[in-house]
Amino acid sequence: MGLVDLLASIAESWENDRQSLLNLAETSTNYLMEHFRSSEQKEAMNQVLLDEGYIALLDSFDDLNGGFGTAPKFPSPHNLMFLLRYYNMKHTNQSLDMVEKTLQKMRLGGIYDHLGFGFHRYSTDSSWTVPHFEKMLYDQAMTCMAYTEAYQVTRKEDYKKTAEEILQYVLAEMTDPEGGFYSAEDADTEGQEGRFYLWTKAEIENALGNDTELICKIFNISKNDGKNQPSNNNRARASILHLKGPLDQLASEMRVDPEILKSTVSKSLKMLYKKRQERARPFKDTKILTDWNGLMIAALAKCAQAFKLDEYAKVVGKASNLILETLRTRKGALMHRYKDDEVTVEGMIDDYAFFIWGLIETYEVTFKVDYLKAAVELQDMMIEQLWDESDAAFFFAPKRGEQLLVRNQEFNDGAIPSGNSVAVFNLIRLARLTGKTDYEEKARALAATVSLNARYDNTMFLTAASFLIGPTYEIVVVGNPQSLETHNMLQTVNSKFSPNKVVIFKPTNDKTLENLAPYTKFMTTTDSKTTAYVCRDFRCNLPLTEAARVLEALDNA
Numbered sequence: 001m002g003l004v005d006l007l008a009s010i011a012e013s014w015e016n017d018r019q020s021l022l023n024l025a026e027t028s029t030n031y032l033m034e035h036f037r038s039s040e041q042k043e044a045m046n047q048v049l050l051d052e053g054y055i056a057l058l059d060s061f062d063d064l065n066g067g068f069g070t071a072p073k074f075p076s077p078h079n080l081m082f083l084l085r086y087y088n089m090k091h092t093n094q095s096l097d098m099v100e101k102t103l104q105k106m107r108l109g110g111i112y113d114h115l116g117f118g119f120h121r122y123s124t125d126s127s128w129t130v131p132h133f134e135k136m137l138y139d140q141a142m143t144c145m146a147y148t149e150a151y152q153v154t155r156k157e158d159y160k161k162t163a164e165e166i167l168q169y170v171l172a173e174m175t176d177p178e179g180g181f182y183s184a185e186d187a188d189t190e191g192q193e194g195r196f197y198l199w200t201k202a203e204i205e206n207a208l209g210n211d212t213e214l215i216c217k218i219f220n221i222s223k224n225d226g227k228n229q230p231s232n233n234n235r236a237r238a239s240i241l242h243l244k245g246p247l248d249q250l251a252s253e254m255r256v257d258p259e260i261l262k263s264t265v266s267k268s269l270k271m272l273y274k275k276r277q278e279r280a281r282p283f284k285d286t287k288i289l290t291d292w293n294g295l296m297i298a299a300l301a302k303c304a305q306a307f308k309l310d311e312y313a314k315v316v317g318k319a320s321n322l323i324l325e326t327l328r329t330r331k332g333a334l335m336h337r338y339k340d341d342e343v344t345v346e347g348m349i350d351d352y353a354f355f356i357w358g359l360i361e362t363y364e365v366t367f368k369v370d371y372l373k374a375a376v377e378l379q380d381m382m383i384e385q386l387w388d389e390s391d392a393a394f395f396f397a398p399k400r401g402e403q404l405l406v407r408n409q410e411f412n413d414g415a416i417p418s419g420n421s422v423a424v425f426n427l428i429r430l431a432r433l434t435g436k437t438d439y440e441e442k443a444r445a446l447a448a449t450v451s452l453n454a455r456y457d458n459t460m461f462l463t464a465a466s467f468l469i470g471p472t473y474e475i476v477v478v479g480n481p482q483s484l485e486t487h488n489m490l491q492t493v494n495s496k497f498s499p500n501k502v503v504i505f506k507p508t509n510d511k512t513l514e515n516l517a518p519y520t521k522f523m524t525t526t527d528s529k530t531t532a533y534v535c536r537d538f539r540c541n542l543p544l545t546e547a548a549r550v551l552e553a554l555d556n557a
Contacts, residue, residue, distance in 0.1 A: 046469065047469060049451060049456065049462065049465055049469075050086060050089070050462055050465065050466055050469070052456040053082060053086075053456050053457055053458070053459060053462040054083070054086050054090075054092070054095060056455075056456055056457040057079055057082075057083060057098065057457060057459070058094065058098070060457075061098050062126060063101075064127075065105050065126050065127045065128060066098070066101040066102035066103070066104065066105035066106065066128075067102050067105070067106070067123075067126075067128070070126050071123065071124060071125045071126045072122050072123060072124050072125075072132070073122060073123045073125070073126055073128065074121075074122045074123075074415050075106060075111070075119060075122070075139060075142070075143050075146075076415065076459075077142040077143050077145060077146035078142065078413060078416075078417050078459045078460040078463065079457075079459045080098075080099045080102060080103065080146040080149075080150070081145060081146055081149060081459070081460075081463055082459035082460070082462045082463045082466070083095045083096070083098055083099050083459075084096070084099055084146075084149050084150065084153055084497070084499070085463055085466045085499050085500075086466075087099070087153065088153070088497065088498075088499060089466065096153070096154075099146075099150055100150065100154070103146065103147060103150055103159060103162070104158075104246075105127075105128055106119070106128050106143075107158070107162050108128070108242065108243040108244070108245065108246070109123065109127065109128025109129050109131075109242050109243075110123075110128065110129045110130055110131055110240035110241065110242040111123045111128045111129075111131040112128075113135075113169070113197065114219070114241045114242075114243075114269060115197075115241070115269055115272055115273040115276055116169055116173070116273060116276070117165040117166060117168055117169035118135050118140055118165075118166055118169035118170065118173075119135070119139050119140065119143050119166070120132060120133050120134060120135055120139075120187075121133075121134040121135070121136050121139060121187075122415075128242075129240065129242050130240060131194075131240070132187060132193075133187035133188075133193055133194040133196075133197055133282070134184055134185065134186060134187045135169075135174075135184060135185040136183070136184050136292075137170070137174060137181055137182065137183050137184060137289075137292045137293075137295070137296055138292045138295050138296075138415075138416045139415075140166050140169065140170050140174070140296065140299070141292070141295035141296040141298065141299040142295060142299070142416065143166060144163050144166040144167060144299040144300075144302075144303065145298065145299045145302055147159045147160075147162045147163040147166070148160075148163045148299070148302050148303050148306050148307075149302070149306075149497060149499075151163065151306060152306050152495070152496070152497035153497050158246075160306075160307060163303055163307075164303070164307070167299075167300065167303060167312065170296065171315065173185070173284075174284075175315075176286070176288060176322075178322050178326075179315075179318035179319045179321065179322040180288035180293055180319055180322045180323070180338065181288065181292070181293050181296045181319065182284060182285060182286045182287070182288065183285040183286070183287045183288070183289055183292060184284075184285040185281075185282045185283070185284050185285070186282040186283040186284070186285070187282065188282065188283075189279070189280050189281065189282050190280055194240070195238075195279075196276070196279055196280070196281060196282050197240065197241075197276075198238035198239060198240060199221055199238060199239060199240075199241060199272070200221075200238045200239075201216055201221050201222065201223045203238075203275075204216055204221060204272065206275075207271055207272055207275040208268050208271055208272070211264055211267075211268050214261075214264060214268075215264075215265070215268045215272075217254075218243065218247075218250055218261075218265060219241040219242060219243065220239070220241075220242055220243070220244065221239050221241070222239075247261055247262050247265060286339060287337055287338070287339045288322075288327075288337070288338040288339065289336060289337055289338075289351075290323055290327050290334055290335065290336050290337075290338075290347060290351040290354075290355050291336070291348075291350035291351045291353075291354040291355065292354070293319060293322075293323060293354075293355070293358070294323075294351070294353075294354030294355035294356070294357055294358035294359075295354050295357070295358065295416070296319070296358075297316055297319050297320055297323075297355070297358030297359075297361065297362060298354075298357045298358040298360075298361040300312045300315055300316045300319070301313070301316045301358070301361035301362050301364065301365040302361060304316060304365045305361075305364065305365050305494035305495065306494070306495055308491050308495060312365075313365050313366055316358075316361075316362050316365060316366070317362065317366055317368075319358075320358065320359060320362045320371060320374075323355060324374055326338055326343065327343060327347075332377055332378075332381050333346070333347060333381055333385065333398070334347030334351045334352055334355065334378065334381070335347050335351075336348060336351050346397070346398055347398065348396055348397050348398070348419070349382075349386055349394050349395065349396050349397075349410070349419030349420070349423070350419045350422075352378055352379075352381070352382040352386065352419070352423075353382070353394075353419040353420075353422040353423045353426060354419070354422060355378065356375050356378050356379055356382070356422075356426045356430075357422055357425065357426055359371050359372070359374055359375035359378070360372075360375050360426065360429055360430065360433070363375065363433075364494065364502070364503050365494070367481070367490065367505035369512050369513050369516065372433060372434075372516055373516060375426075375430060376430060376434060376436075376516060379426065379427070379430055379439070382394065382423070383442070385398035385399055386398055386399070387442075388409065391409070391449060392442075392445035392446055392448065392449045393409050393411075393420055393446055393449045393450070393453075394409065394419060394420055394423055394446070395408070395409055396408050396409060396410055396419070409453075411449075411450050411453040411454040411458070411461075412454050412455060412458060413454070413458045413459060413460045413461060417460030417461075418454075418458075418460065418461070420446060420449075420450050420461075421450060421454075421458060421460035421461035421463075421464055422460060422464070423446060424443050424446050424447045424450060424461060424464035424465070424468070425460070425463065425464035425467065427439045427440070427442050427443035427446065428440060428443040428464065428467050428468055428472075429467065429502055431443060432472060432474050432502045433474075433502045433504060433516075433517060434516050434517050435517055435518060435519040435538065443464075443468060444468060447461075447464065447465055447468055451465070463499075466499070466500065467499070467500050470500060470537070471500065471536055471537075472500040472501065472502075472536070472537065473498070473500065473501040473502075473534060473535065473536055473554060474501070474502055474504065474533075474534075474535040474536075474538060474540075475493055475501055475502070475503045475504070475532060475533070475534055475535070475550065475554075476504045476505075476506060476520055476523050476532065476533040476535065476540075477489055477490055477493065477503065477504070477505050477506070477530065477531070477532045477533075478505075478506045478507075478508060478520075478523050478524060478525050478530070478531045478532075478533075479505075479507070479508060479525060479529075479530030479531065480507070480508055480530070481505070481507045483530065485529065485530045486505075486530040488547060489530045489532060489547045489550070490503070490505060492547035492548075492550070492551065493532070493547070493550055493551075496551060496554065498554050501554070504517060504520060506520050506523060508524075508525055519538060523543075526543050526545055527545070529545040530545065531543045531544065531545050532544045532545075532547075532550045534550060534553040534554065541553055
């Protein structure tokens with residue numbers, strides 16, 4: 001049957017026998033899903049898997065408000081991180097459009113704290129206006145990663161600004177003097193959800209005076225409002241600051257100079273923030289959790305790489321050191337929780353997976369080999385304590401922990417990624433950093449298991465799968481760690497969005513790295529200049545001494 005006849009037949013069935021057509025569609029879909037989820041690794045790891053994930057996100061995308069699905073709506077930044085990789089591979093504009101619309105709408109909405117920065121846990125409506133007011137550390141980490149990567153792809157300053165504002169909040173309000181990061185801030189104050197964050201027009205007038213009308217109009221606060229607030233809030237006519245559009249757009253609609261408007265808004269927000277600081281603050285959960293700290297470390301390191309900011313790298317090093325020195329047992333195993341000098345609870349899959357992720361990112365921003373060494377040691381400990389040889393997956397809890405009736409395995413990515421998804425990502429990256437083939441074998445075996453047990457919209461897993469499918473690159477930079485030439489080469493390589501790459505730095509006259517990555521043994525400088533080797537699956541091009549040539553090699557590989 002030709003295409004025209006086929007379409008006519010489908011149209012007739014849709015009109016006259018729709019249920020049969022739907023049943024046929026379901027049967028065909030189930031067949032295809034079963035076919036592509038064969039237990040054979042080669043069938044599990046192919047481009048179709050990524051295409052299915054993209055289509056699933058496309059089907060659930062909210063064209064009006066951004067994000068996926070309806071209320072309640074979670075940020076789920078790993079969806080956006082996968083779409084950025086899909087765009088990088090396929091140059092599909094729609095995948096980038098989904099990312100940009102979501103990030104822009106979230107930044108305008110009440111889910112974002114326009115005064116103190118950072119994101120609330122989720123939106124109770126579909127338009128990101130009315131949040132559940134908790135602020136979770138993992139949300140700050142994952143959303144920061146998404147905005148950072150969006151900046152790397154688009155070079156739009158608004159995304160960089162938002163990522164930096166998230167980190168400004170975390171460093172000001174969620175950072176322990178010892179270097180770790182606190183878990184959360186509560187939603188309630190004085191028995192009412194969101195009380196700390198809500199404003200009446202009278203309160204704004206008391207804080208701002210003459211600029212009240214302008215700020216209330218821009219941030220949608222009216223005298224008789226109150227609809228944009230949690231249902232259990234008893235404060236009359238108190239609402240959430242949120243924007244209907246970017247300030248440039250609002251300035252055009254209001255026929256005012258955009259620069260004057262931005263200046264007035266900036267000054268007014270600072271005044272409102274200062275006034276808000278006089279209020280009773282939500283309860284802060286000051287536990288330091290290894291898994292969530294791992295995510296925050298990874299986010300800070302990504303920002304340090306993308307924005308070329310050494311201050312973030314210093315924070316990353318201090319936080320990583322705290323976990324390594326305080327939350328490891330004498331035998332090298334991880335613990336989960338630290339508070340008031342007390343370390344408790346055996347480390348679980350998320351603790352290992354998320355912190356190893358953080359250590360890999362820490363190495364790639366500091367290039368201190370001790371962090372790569374620690375990542376390898378913890379990966380080996382994770383395999384020893386959590387690996388299920390029969391099913392080729394990681395258990396949730398370690399075998400030496402509390403004896404459970406059943407040791408479960410978790411595969412689905414939810415509000416945060418699953419430990420098994422991140423473990424695939426870590427194993428393949430460590431394999432490429434060190435050349436350890438057993439890590440790559442485990443990564444592929446685990447990926448096959450995850451693909452059989454998780455839905456095709458499991459986007460952190462798809463991010464890891466895209467690294468496995470490739471192409472992937474190993475970039476080895478050899479040079480004097482103190483030279484400006486080396487510094488510029490590493491910053492140039494790190495700032496580019498090339499997600500399926502690992503970057504290794506080998507200092508001249510230092511053999512330490514060779515013990516972890518033997519394949520770097522014969523890589524040396526050329527004419528005493530900082531030299532980069534761009535390798536694809538360990539097959540390397542001729543050495544390069546100019547950063548621009550390295551970027552060309554990545555673009556043309």
